[in-house]
Amino acid sequence: MEGNANKILAPSEEAVIQAVQSHFAGDVDLQSQKARRISFKAKRERLFELCTMLKDELNFAHCSMVSGIDWVEHMQTVHHISNYETGVLVEILVDIPNDDLVVDSVTPLWEGANWHERETFELFGIDFKGHPRMEQLLLADDYKFFPFRKSFKVGRQI
Amino acid sequence: MAEMWVNMGPQHPFNHGLWTLKVKLDGEVVTDADPIIGYLHRGWEKECEARLYPQIIPMADRLCYCSSMSWSHLYVMGVEDLYGIEVPERAMWIRTITDEINRISSHFMWLAAVGTDLGNFTIFLYGLREREIAMDLFVQLCGQRLTTNYPRIGGVRNELPPNFLDACVRFADHVDFRMKEHESLSVQSKIFQERTIGVGKISAEEAINMGFSGPNLRACGIPWDIRKKDPYEIYEELDFEAAVDNGGDAWSRWMVRLEEIKTSCDLIRQCVERMPKSGPIRVKVPRKAPVGTGMARIEDPRGESMAYVVGDGTERPYRVSIRSPNFVNTSLAKRLCMGYKIADIPAIMGTIDICIGETDR
Numbered sequence: 001m002e003g004n005a006n007k008i009l010a011p012s013e014e015a016v017i018q019a020v021q022s023h024f025a026g027d028v029d030l031q032s033q034k035a036r037r038i039s040f041k042a043k044r045e046r047l048f049e050l051c052t053m054l055k056d057e058l059n060f061a062h063c064s065m066v067s068g069i070d071w072v073e074h075m076q077t078v079h080h081i082s083n084y085e086t087g088v089l090v091e092i093l094v095d096i097p098n099d100d101l102v103v104d105s106v107t108p109l110w111e112g113a114n115w116h117e118r119e120t121f122e123l124f125g126i127d128f129k130g131h132p133r134m135e136q137l138l139l140a141d142d143y144k145f146f147p148f149r150k151s152f153k154v155g156r157q158i
Numbered sequence: 159m160a161e162m163w164v165n166m167g168p169q170h171p172f173n174h175g176l177w178t179l180k181v182k183l184d185g186e187v188v189t190d191a192d193p194i195i196g197y198l199h200r201g202w203e204k205e206c207e208a209r210l211y212p213q214i215i216p217m218a219d220r221l222c223y224c225s226s227m228s229w230s231h232l233y234v235m236g237v238e239d240l241y242g243i244e245v246p247e248r249a250m251w252i253r254t255i256t257d258e259i260n261r262i263s264s265h266f267m268w269l270a271a272v273g274t275d276l277g278n279f280t281i282f283l284y285g286l287r288e289r290e291i292a293m294d295l296f297v298q299l300c301g302q303r304l305t306t307n308y309p310r311i312g313g314v315r316n317e318l319p320p321n322f323l324d325a326c327v328r329f330a331d332h333v334d335f336r337m338k339e340h341e342s343l344s345v346q347s348k349i350f351q352e353r354t355i356g357v358g359k360i361s362a363e364e365a366i367n368m369g370f371s372g373p374n375l376r377a378c379g380i381p382w383d384i385r386k387k388d389p390y391e392i393y394e395e396l397d398f399e400a401a402v403d404n405g406g407d408a409w410s411r412w413m414v415r416l417e418e419i420k421t422s423c424d425l426i427r428q429c430v431e432r433m434p435k436s437g438p439i440r441v442k443v444p445r446k447a448p449v450g451t452g453m454a455r456i457e458d459p460r461g462e463s464m465a466y467v468v469g470d471g472t473e474r475p476y477r478v479s480i481r482s483p484n485f486v487n488t489s490l491a492k493r494l495c496m497g498y499k500i501a502d503i504p505a506i507m508g509t510i511d512i513c514i515g516e517t518d519r
Contacts, residue, residue: 036388037453061366061367062366062369062371062382063369064369064455064462064464064481065464065466065479065481067466067479067481069468069476069477069479070477078466078479080453080464080466080481082388084366084380084382084387086387087384087387087388089388089453089455091453110367110369111367111368111369112367112368112369112370112486112489113369114489115485115486115488115489116481116485116486119485137195137196138195138196138199138518138519139196139199140196147201147204148201148203148204152204154201154204154205154207154208
């Protein structure tokens with residue numbers, strides 16, 4: 001499997017947490033842990049490194065979802081990464097300041113993140129650095145605003 | 159010969175729903191492809207932010223009319239995770255049964271649609287004939303054929319109607335019995351074999367990397383079934399095996415879904431036999447959700463679907479995010495179609511089981 005002899009095929013939740021915390025002490029915090037669910041909060045600079053480690057060493061072969069949240073003071077991306085052997089789902093939260101909406105793309109690792117990142121880009125305006133094709137996907141090409149931001153009001157509450 | 163781009167869609171007999179597949183052709187051979195989606199983009203996730211939590215359940219039905227029960231089920235599971243509430247046991251059994259009926263009806267709808275794509279109209283008629291019984295069950299249960307609006311946050315809407323469980327067992331037995339006909343129409347047909355075997359082939363490594371899920375991934379030989387690997391509701395207690403096939407082509411995707419229909423019939427029978435005969439089916443939940451996040455993941459008829467719900471302490475969600483299996487599956491169009499002839503595209507994209515309602519959201 002890609003020549004990595006140290007790869008753990010079915011790491012337990014504790015093994016994942018321990019491996020991540022020993023390697024990224026201080027930069028990646030454990031948010032919460034439930035059965036088959038782990039939530040980390042990572043610094044923006046270490047996201048790609050963390051994802052590479054999850055994929056190459058801990059056998060997280062599948063990127064389930066990439067989405068964004070607008071917290072008004074800052075933006076946030078949420079990555080959900082799964083392991084096929086154990087069914088463990090890792091959630092990675094990354095805060096992004098409003099004045100520099102750039103984060104590393106994980107598409108070079110998992111091709112499945114491609115459209116999710118494009119979607120987050122066009123709906124929130126978060127730029128994914130290293131993405132092969134950062135273009136409009138769902139919206140028309142001439143949309144010049146980001147409809148999922150909180151500053152874009154839908155009108156009335158129902 | 160000069161290469162040229164051909165637009166298959168937005169209105170084209172092969173695509174079920176409104177989307178375009180742009181293909182670059184060298185003679186008959188596809189050399190490049192570019193799927194274009196977004197015609198049905200309603201801003202579903204943004205719409206949710208303006209609504210109360212229970213008001214989103216009927217909207218979740220509209221994500222995919224073929225598998226509305228799974229989508230509303232997924233959404234309420236996400237909200238229940240946010241609230242941190244336990245669902246009564248009987249409600250979990252009922253949800254499992256309705257999910258499996260939904261899986262069967264969705265697969266039959268797909269079977270019928272792909273049957274006509276491949277020129278076999280009898281498959282269409284026979285597929286819809288079986289699906290009609292599932293629709294009748296849903297009408298009995300909640301008065302609706304497609305948009306069922308049945309799951310509720312904390313349980314299900316109403317108690318089962320009289321004799322519903324007997325009707326479920328009869329339905330499962332009937333479908334099991336009729337599967338022989340469906341196999342003889344498709345699997346044993348030489349024309350069908352020629353059109354699907356070796357078409358739209360993808361290796362297991364590539365399928366994993368590109369984010370394939372559900373029956374399409376299991377057709378590549380990966381036994382990744384969320385009902386097994388990340389069990390929800392009461393799937394942990396049920397005895398079943400995920401259907402797997404090794405070909406990775408259109409034929410394998412067909413075989414996996416046929417096998418899944420049989421598995422679902424078996425699961426319905428197991429549930430009816432073992433479920434508690436009485437008990438509460440719903441708990442009351444407060445109007446305002448706590449601050450936090452809720453996450454649910456289920457095995458939709460089309461693959462891995464996820465709901466991520468963020469609550470901010472009010473009665474409306476701060477953000478709802480949906481992972482649609484077809485959103486990712488459609489993005490593989492280029493990889494799947496390249497190198498095959500244009501006449502193979504209905505077989506390739508048809509067997510992916512595309513539903514645009516959930517892809518565009």
